[in-house]
Amino acid sequence: MTEPLPPGSTIGILGGGQLGRMLAVAASRLGLRSHIYEPMASPPAADVAHRVTTASYDDAAALAAFAASVDVITYEFENIPTAALDALEALRPIRPNRRALAISQDRIAEKDFLTGLGLTTAPYHAVNSAADLEAAIAAIDTPAILKTTRLGYDGKGQARLREPADAPAALAAMNGAAAVLEGFISFSHEVSVIAARGLDGSVAAYDPGENVHRDGILHTTTVPARLSPGQRSDAVLLAARILNALDYVGVMGVELFVTPQGLLVNEIAPRVHNSGHWTQNGCAVDQFEQHIRAVAGWPLGDGGRHADVVMENLIGDDILRVPALAAERGTALHLYGKGEARPGRKMGHVNRIRPGKI
Template sequence: MSEKPAILPSGATIGILGGGQLGRMLALAAARLGFRSHIYCPDPHSPAFEVTPHRTVAAYDDMAALRSFAAAVDVVTYEFENVPATTAEMLARLKPLRPGAKALAVSQDRLAEKGFLSSKNIPAAPYRAVHGLADLEAGLGELGLPAVLKTTRLGYDGKGQRVLRVAGEAEAALAALQPHPLVLEAFVPFEKEISVVVARGLDGAVRAFDPAWNVHRDHILHTSTVPAGIAPALERQAGMIAKAIVIALDYVGVLGVEFFVVGGEGKPGLLVNEIAPRVHNSGHWTEAACLTDQFEQHIRAIAGWPLGDPRRHADVVMKNLIGAEVETVPSALDGESQPHLYGKTEIRPGRKMGHVNTILRQE
């Protein structure tokens, strides 16, 4: 580094695009470091609006509102990867945008993400771009069945994808997902899914939290358990890949990397499934088991502060509270559990309402 990066002083204002639970938890972490937060979100009922007096209620493409927002803050970050490219570019001209536009471009588009991983020799599932039925049939020929057809953009929690188990399903899947640009991915018969939450500071320092083992239900994260129950060599490999990704992206902030553990007992390996340029649901366990949690780590990074200590002091399981499950708090809380509720006023099926971290004691 040619010069020492600017350190944002306590008291400065962090601008956060997105007012969901991640934005809320970022604002809470920012407050613990003495920062103010200004939340930008089109939804006037955003849960993050409850934890700061500074807000902008406007669309993500409202350039006048974005300009006022930029003028009111000292650095801009975001809680979701689908920030429009024009919005990101405009904000980045006015204030530091961290993580930067490169991370957004790569993670917004599955093809760009896979191209990036491939260019860095980072293992991921084989894939083919699909512009029509000819591509899809050729891809199925090369990758085999089953395979997964996905939109390249805006997919999450199982939305925007179709599993193809027999060749006859190709046309219907195509019809269901087009006209969006698509990508065909080989179906990976994985042992488990794990993830690593990694941070890179403005000074280039890189620190990773321990890998978590993630279990999904109905395509939504159900639990993250740490330690992940994989071989130490795989744990180290996951951390190294996550670090390589943030270094390659010249990244500042916290990033989540999801992996498939493949190959079974004989020859275990890792494939990157997805990267998310933000704090990550599978990193919520860090609140209970680390001195610095992922939210504080992100704020430290984007403020130019030294990264905190990511070491884990306990075994832990994080359980998401989906929909009406939130009503089990507080009555079903047991002794060594730490609830975190998002203050969402309306309970809806499939909606993330909170999570509970529970310390796992050795018998």
């Protein structure tokens, strides 16, 4: 495809959660339709999608019919089964591409890729056995954190080692899954860069946001982040290097630790990212539209920011604060239409807008 998808075209989105929901809304602003593929019934994205397929990722017929009905395929999460991707890719382009997915699905592959680009990550060591873990502790020291190499999300599948004696319990917490020991980093704060790369190779990045986590889940993102002008430009250049190396098409979230020794890459996500939700109320083109533009072959938006914004996630019972939040001045609500407010479940977010100067 060399021409941008014309209005009326359909974006296929794997996954019907809140990211799929906001991608579908963004697609509508470009006159594009969305077709959601999601195993669970009545997902959040179904409220705003032109079409929804409810089927599992091993339903070959459903995958084929889905692919046939769309012009391009993208996704809102990275843990898509390989066989499903194989079946879909034979029929329609998948953007971002498989290599970005493969790397982000595996913490060791991701760190090998990043360090191979000359970027800095936390020290890491693969762990598949008690002997591996002992060697890893010898190399990295404690405190450290043991993580499964795959399926990591919002603090799940992780165990802290304050001292070497914590090794057996940490290893047991992996449930036999392949793991990686990561050294603790002394950092002052975490920032993330939401960057996009178009089909034509152009790159646009949003101003980095500063992230605060609670209980392993993103709590707030604030723009502007505390960064020197040099750090700000380093952050953006570093993200661009990652996107270019992957021949990436779409939006990527790049999490960085700010350390006395410079910026260190924590992890990358080959999709729109929770820490980019502030763009909905701070930019003419938000991260969701930017992603749709990229995968549809449209020109990227400029990523300019016209306001300072603090994004706050609404987790679990935070949803009970909605009446008060709805009455706050300068606060934009974004609720996901989820029924049950389980602990740790992302129910929505708010963007608090402060008029800014760029």
